[in-house]
Amino acid sequence: MSANLQLICFLASFLYGIVFGLLSMFHFNLINKYHKIFQLLISLVFIIDIVLGYILLMYHLNLGIFHIYFLIFILIGFLLSFPLHKYVKYVFKKYLFHSK
Numbered sequence: 001m002s003a004n005l006q007l008i009c010f011l012a013s014f015l016y017g018i019v020f021g022l023l024s025m026f027h028f029n030l031i032n033k034y035h036k037i038f039q040l041l042i043s044l045v046f047i048i049d050i051v052l053g054y055i056l057l058m059y060h061l062n063l064g065i066f067h068i069y070f071l072i073f074i075l076i077g078f079l080l081s082f083p084l085h086k087y088v089k090y091v092f093k094k095y096l097f098h099s100k
Contacts, residue, residue, distance in 0.1 A: 001062060001065060005061070005062055008061060009058070009061055009062055009070055010069075010070070010073050012057060012058075012061055013054075013070040013071070013073035013074045013077070014073045014074070014076060014077040015077060016053075016054055016057060016074055016077065017073060017074035017075060017076060017077020017078040017079075017080075017081065018077040018078070018080065018081045018084065019077075019081075020050055020074065020077070020078055020081070021077065021078040021079070021080075021081025021082060021084075021085070022081050022084075022085060023046075023050070024046075024078075025081075025082075025085060027042075027043070027046050028043075031043070054074070058070070
């Protein structure tokens with residue numbers, strides 16, 4: 001695998017981790033009002049969709065070759081999505097919903 005392709009895969013994995021983190025926060029806020037068994041089933045489908053989406057992304061980028069460091073970049077992106085979510089939420093409240 002060429003160095004350019006690896007860098008593209010690193011960036012795609014990192015961004016996918018951020019998207020996964022933001023979607024998981026939205027998902028868990030959305031299903032919080034349902035019964036526990038229903039929450040479990042919906043969460044299982046959500047995780048399967050996320051995993052299949054990443055497999056599809058990697059298949060289109062580099063013919064489905066996975067490395068452990070791609071998964072590490074997903075984890076880093078996932079963990080950085082939480083402070084990013086708080087910052088974006090703060091910016092939206094401060095600048096978009098500011099009453100004059």
